[in-house]
Amino acid sequence: MPANLTPEYKTAEAAFKRASEPKDRLELLRTMLRALPKHKGTDHLQAEIKTRIKELTEELAGPKKGGARRGPPTSFRAEGAAQLALIGPPNSGKSTLHARLTGSHAQTGEYPFTTLFAQPGMMPYQDIHFQLIDLPPISAEHPIPWIGNALQPADACLLVVDLCEAGCMERAVAVRDILAERKIVLSAGWPGDSAAPRLAAEHQGDPFTIHLPTLLIVNKTDLVNDPKTEIGIFEDLTDLRYPWFAVSATTGEGLDQIGPWIFTRLGIIRVYSKAPGKPPDMERPYTIRRAGTVHDVAELVHRDIAESLKFARLWRTGVYEGQHVGGEHTLVDGDVVELHA
Ligand SMILES: Nc1nc2c(ncn2[C@@H]2O[C@H](COP(=O)(O)OP(=O)(O)OP(=O)(O)O)[C@@H](O)[C@H]2O)c(=O)[nH]1
Ligand SMILES: [Mg+2]
Numbered sequence: 001m002p003a004n005l006t007p008e009y010k011t012a013e014a015a016f017k018r019a020s021e022p023k024d025r026l027e028l029l030r031t032m033l034r035a036l037p038k039h040k041g042t043d044h045l046q047a048e049i050k051t052r053i054k055e056l057t058e059e060l061a062g063p064k065k066g067g068a069r070r071g072p073p074t075s076f077r078a079e080g081a082a083q084l085a086l087i088g089p090p091n092s093g094k095s096t097l098h099a100r101l102t103g104s105h106a107q108t109g110e111y112p113f114t115t116l117f118a119q120p121g122m123m124p125y126q127d128i129h130f131q132l133i134d135l136p137p138i139s140a141e142h143p144i145p146w147i148g149n150a151l152q153p154a155d156a157c158l159l160v161v162d163l164c165e166a167g168c169m170e171r172a173v174a175v176r177d178i179l180a181e182r183k184i185v186l187s188a189g190w191p192g193d194s195a196a197p198r199l200a201a202e203h204q205g206d207p208f209t210i211h212l213p214t215l216l217i218v219n220k221t222d223l224v225n226d227p228k229t230e231i232g233i234f235e236d237l238t239d240l241r242y243p244w245f246a247v248s249a250t251t252g253e254g255l256d257q258i259g260p261w262i263f264t265r266l267g268i269i270r271v272y273s274k275a276p277g278k279p280p281d282m283e284r285p286y287t288i289r290r291a292g293t294v295h296d297v298a299e300l301v302h303r304d305i306a307e308s309l310k311f312a313r314l315w316r317t318g319v320y321e322g323q324h325v326g327g328e329h330t331l332v333d334g335d336v337v338e339l340h341a
Pocket of ligand 1: 095097111112115219223247
């Protein structure tokens, strides 16, 4: 990090890291560039900010007039409780998993490089959904220029591997290394891990580095006698260490472990809203993250309500029965709130 960064720069940079809307990100990049002291020590950072501004400006400009039609979208605004990206080497079963978990008709094939574009889908879990993004394989042979853009809105990723495939270890390591070159770091730590320090990356270091919590999905276990031993060997022979599940996308074995695990490890909290004098809406909870507050829920309901929030009434089994709480009150899974603005 270059020294002598102004408070204005730091504020803009922190906001940039939290922002997910391309328009907001572009605006914040411009503020960062304006606020950045211009000297030798910031040359590199200036150049990188300018590149990102150029990329985002082009993306937001949409199809070029009279030019060739642009391809399908490469990134999707996060929907549901969290966005999870399916990444991995060719032919490991990402699309088969996507189809099975979301009911999509993602194209699958017995040959590598079947998937060419990003495709979203919704995977139900209890009364919420996770958004699952199917992606083309990540490999040295076929670089994906837009992979950084595609992973920008993701909260986490599922790294899908097929241990039966010859060369699977090198290919899995290659995925990690190719992404690292693009400043996307696959991380074994998840925000909901009680032992893990709060993701410090947000407050220090390079503003363009993304840390993606990673779950290893060892697929095609229907073809393996002893997945646990195979995974032990995989861990010994590579330096990849991620939490893992052994599954089969074709038989469905092991797949029901994924939803609850993600829910806990991302620290997701469901909050149910109610209008005064009416029963709570138990069908469609709002979702926030661990340590989230009444104010965070109000933001999800409507920005105006968040801004003019006076208090909320809170119901929590065995603890609260409609008591008044302020916007800063932290919530837990299953809370019911009635917002008063
Ligand atoms: N036996 C078995 N075969 C599987 C399983 N999952 C996927 N396959 C097969 O593996 C092949 C590749 O599956 P895809 O889902 O297309 O793999 P992919 O990772 O999306 O492939 P790319 O898009 O090329 O990266 C297909 O022939 C699938 O039927 C599984 O759990 N068990
Ligand atoms: Mg595919």
